[in-house]
Amino acid sequence: MTYDFDRVVDRRGSESLKWDVKEHELPMWVADMDFPAAPCIRQALEKRLAQGIYGYSITPEAWAKSYVTWWESRHGLSMKENELVFVTGVVPAISSAVRKFTTPGEKVAVITPVYNIFFNSIVNNGRVPVECVQDYRDGVYTLDFEKLNATLADPQVTLLILCNPQNPVGRIWTKQELAKIGEIARANRVLVFSDEIHCDLTDPGKEYVPFAAASEENRKNSITAMAPTKCFNIAGIQTAAVYAADPHLRHKIWRQINTDEVGEGNVFAADAAIAAFNEGGAWLDELRTYIYENKQYVYRYIKEKLPKVYALPQDCTYLMWLDVSAYIREHETSRELAQRIRERTGLYVSNGRQYRGDGEKFLRLNVACPRATVEEGLSRLKDGLAEEA
Ligand SMILES: Cc1ncc(COP(=O)(O)O)c(C=O)c1O
Numbered sequence: 001m002t003y004d005f006d007r008v009v010d011r012r013g014s015e016s017l018k019w020d021v022k023e024h025e026l027p028m029w030v031a032d033m034d035f036p037a038a039p040c041i042r043q044a045l046e047k048r049l050a051q052g053i054y055g056y057s058i059t060p061e062a063w064a065k066s067y068v069t070w071w072e073s074r075h076g077l078s079m080k081e082n083e084l085v086f087v088t089g090v091v092p093a094i095s096s097a098v099r100k101f102t103t104p105g106e107k108v109a110v111i112t113p114v115y116n117i118f119f120n121s122i123v124n125n126g127r128v129p130v131e132c133v134q135d136y137r138d139g140v141y142t143l144d145f146e147k148l149n150a151t152l153a154d155p156q157v158t159l160l161i162l163c164n165p166q167n168p169v170g171r172i173w174t175k176q177e178l179a180k181i182g183e184i185a186r187a188n189r190v191l192v193f194s195d196e197i198h199c200d201l202t203d204p205g206k207e208y209v210p211f212a213a214a215s216e217e218n219r220k221n222s223i224t225a226m227a228p229t230k231c232f233n234i235a236g237i238q239t240a241a242v243y244a245a246d247p248h249l250r251h252k253i254w255r256q257i258n259t260d261e262v263g264e265g266n267v268f269a270a271d272a273a274i275a276a277f278n279e280g281g282a283w284l285d286e287l288r289t290y291i292y293e294n295k296q297y298v299y300r301y302i303k304e305k306l307p308k309v310y311a312l313p314q315d316c317t318y319l320m321w322l323d324v325s326a327y328i329r330e331h332e333t334s335r336e337l338a339q340r341i342r343e344r345t346g347l348y349v350s351n352g353r354q355y356r357g358d359g360e361k362f363l364r365l366n367v368a369c370p371r372a373t374v375e376e377g378l379s380r381l382k383d384g385l386a387e388e389a
Pocket residue numbers: 031088089090091092115163167195197198227229230235240
């Protein structure tokens with residue numbers, strides 16, 4: 001490997017959200033990686049920093065071009081540069097879409113378990129989340145399309161927020177599934193907002209399908225959020241994009257993003273995205289291999305030492321979804337279990353309950369860290385669960 005992902009960087013005391021924990025605690029929760037960003041990104045930021053003047057910025061043409069080239073070459077989606085709109089983050093874009101395309105009191109559909117902040121964007125704007133819960137049987141998640149149709153058939157539902165690929169269950173939706181979701185949405189006059197922030201962290205050899213690439217209908221009836229932040233570990237820079245092929249939808253989301261004042265990037269935002277997409281490919285591919293190997297380590301460890309835990313097979317993201325139902329006591333959820341593990345061992349993982357659906361029987365483990373940290377985390381997980389058995 002050219003890049004050293006084994007190196008442990010001490011992030012304590014650096015105002016990191018993830019690492020703002022007690023001295024003995026080990027955070028493996030929020031989707032933030034413990035790897036320094038690719039050198040090409042650092043160089044681009046250092047160049048900007050060296051100028052010493054940090055005034056208002058414009059988003060250069062090279063910014064949209066970098067997205068278009070990356071999605072065309074990596075994911076087979078053809079976009080035009082003018083179809084992209086800058087936004088400071090995916091969550092701000094989701095909240096803008098909720099405000100623009102729904103009215104207070106209306107329902108917004110989500111396929112659960114799913115990224116918990118979707119619920120904030122819905123509820124904080126006075127809308128009502130409605131869940132289509134995926135079926136979980138024999139350790140596998142599937143989407144029941146009849147259930148989805150019944151969910152979207154409610155005339156109060158006007159927007160579906162999709163997570164593609166799905167955080168936290170680590171599922172890459174197939175082209176057929178995406179086309180079917182799009183067909184059902186269209187038939188029920190529901191707009192789809194596809195959050196594709198995790199799309200570049202698929203296992204080596206595995207490819208995600210952009211929602212808009214699954215069918216022409218999907219392309220016309222959707223807004224997609226894209227960003228380099230999750231996969232290149234630059235979430236703190238706050239740089240993202242929305243893509244809408246339909247000019248009316250694009251105008252509306254652009255208008256709302258500007259009304260919400262989340263359409264202007266900070267002085268580093270465009271440079272970071274351009275460097276990531278134009279020069280970060282080799283780094284990303286090595287990272288994908290490293291994360292894949294971390295996940296294999298977790299599967300082996302759990303099989304050998306924690307056989308009552310089931311780590312879901314997944315082909316994307318660094319967020320592992322652990323079925324800990326064997327350890328959940330009666331009238332309890334994963335929230336209490338996660339808390340006990342934290343108190344006993346200092347290991348801080350996400351409780352599955354916050355992702356709704358059937359998440360109360362799961363923990364989410366972030367393995368985007370050096371192997372030594374994964375080893376330490378698993379040893380703590382084993383100790384934390386030992387007293388539960
Ligand atoms: C599915 C998903 N969407 C959005 C975000 C956050 O996006 P942003 O930081 O661009 O608002 C996350 C962060 O974990 C996520 O998992």
